[in-house]
Amino acid sequence: MTVGMAAIEAKDLTKRFGGTAILRGVDISVARGEIFGLVGPSGAGKSTLLRILTGSLTPTEGTVKVLGSPPSEFKDEERRRVGFMPQGFVLYDSLSVQQNLNFVAGLYDLGGAERRRRVQEVLEFVELWEHRRKAARNISGGMRRRLQLAAAVVHEPELLFVDEPTASLDPTLRRRFWKEFEQIRKGGRTIFVTTQYVGEAELCDRVGFLVDGRLVAVGTPRELKRQAFGGEVVQLTLAGDPGHIGDCLKAVESVGHVIEIRPDERAGEAVSHVRLISQDADAALPPVMEALDGAEVRSVNLPTPSFDEVFFRLVKEHR
Numbered sequence: 001m002t003v004g005m006a007a008i009e010a011k012d013l014t015k016r017f018g019g020t021a022i023l024r025g026v027d028i029s030v031a032r033g034e035i036f037g038l039v040g041p042s043g044a045g046k047s048t049l050l051r052i053l054t055g056s057l058t059p060t061e062g063t064v065k066v067l068g069s070p071p072s073e074f075k076d077e078e079r080r081r082v083g084f085m086p087q088g089f090v091l092y093d094s095l096s097v098q099q100n101l102n103f104v105a106g107l108y109d110l111g112g113a114e115r116r117r118r119v120q121e122v123l124e125f126v127e128l129w130e131h132r133r134k135a136a137r138n139i140s141g142g143m144r145r146r147l148q149l150a151a152a153v154v155h156e157p158e159l160l161f162v163d164e165p166t167a168s169l170d171p172t173l174r175r176r177f178w179k180e181f182e183q184i185r186k187g188g189r190t191i192f193v194t195t196q197y198v199g200e201a202e203l204c205d206r207v208g209f210l211v212d213g214r215l216v217a218v219g220t221p222r223e224l225k226r227q228a229f230g231g232e233v234v235q236l237t238l239a240g241d242p243g244h245i246g247d248c249l250k251a252v253e254s255v256g257h258v259i260e261i262r263p264d265e266r267a268g269e270a271v272s273h274v275r276l277i278s279q280d281a282d283a284a285l286p287p288v289m290e291a292l293d294g295a296e297v298r299s300v301n302l303p304t305p306s307f308d309e310v311f312f313r314l315v316k317e318h319r
Helices: 046-053 097-107 112-125 141-153 171-186 198-203 221-229 242-252 281-291 307-317
Strands: 008-017 020-030 035-039 061-066 082-085 159-163 190-195 206-211 214-219 232-239 257-263 271-278 296-301
Touching (some): 008 046, 020 206, 020 214, 035 171, 035 198, 082 141, 112 141, 141 171, 171 198, 198 221, 206 221, 206 307, 214 221, 242 271, 242 281, 271 281, 281 296
Parallel strands (some): 035 206, 082 159, 159 190
Antiparallel strands (some): 008 020, 206 214, 257 271
8 A cells, every 4th residue: 555545535425225314425534554433323324334444335425445445346455454343243153262263364365374373463462362272152252352353353454444342341341452452553553443432532543423424523532622612621610709700700701712600509608610711721821810810719620521522512513
């Protein structure tokens, strides 16, 4: 693949089944060597998009190229450059962990010493080597997921597609998967992962929010936070007369936009929690404190908004 060429390039992608549009004018560009996360609720169209990108479906409208070619026209050599980890378990329950991986390696024409090397490498990578002789039916659900990941990367693909790998897993296992993805990316691979867990967006290099078949936002986690709030958040706790606080906050408007003033009735005194937005929160703090001269500042924080809130705000803008 030519250096600098996008690993995935889709323009105005639309997919209809009958008269129902599942994807609506989706544009995506995924650079080489990045983890791109496609985040959205169930039914948003994530799996349909993934099936188009892997060549099992063709778009109704629009164009798509994966590793420089339309995936529905991939030749065998091009397919070997791609790995895919589906949601469900698609390996053989009756075969052992090692036998399953040997079978998959054979599908990619890995043989002899190379096959033995790669099978051991990836089973050690996903920490299943000591379980290699166990039948797939006798290992835990988390181990089965890790076996699926091993099968997807045994042939060392340039590009890995992963469909909701952490669905129904506990938080510890979810975090473990993301550490494994990070190691794969450090090896120069590209990963396209779908997830319904909005918080996992922060673990990606770039993120796309897919809602009702539309891509409503794309960017780095920091870019999406700034887009959702119009800048960076400064959070203040102020004590004193609400009228006086209101006068002070009028002066703050020259530095940042006040988006919330919330009195704290449980404090037992006149306390207000204030949120304001600035293009650069660190640079805004000195003039903000100067503008608040005369108010009693109890605390100042530069909070990191949760991705649940970011997702909610960006989706709300497009509905």
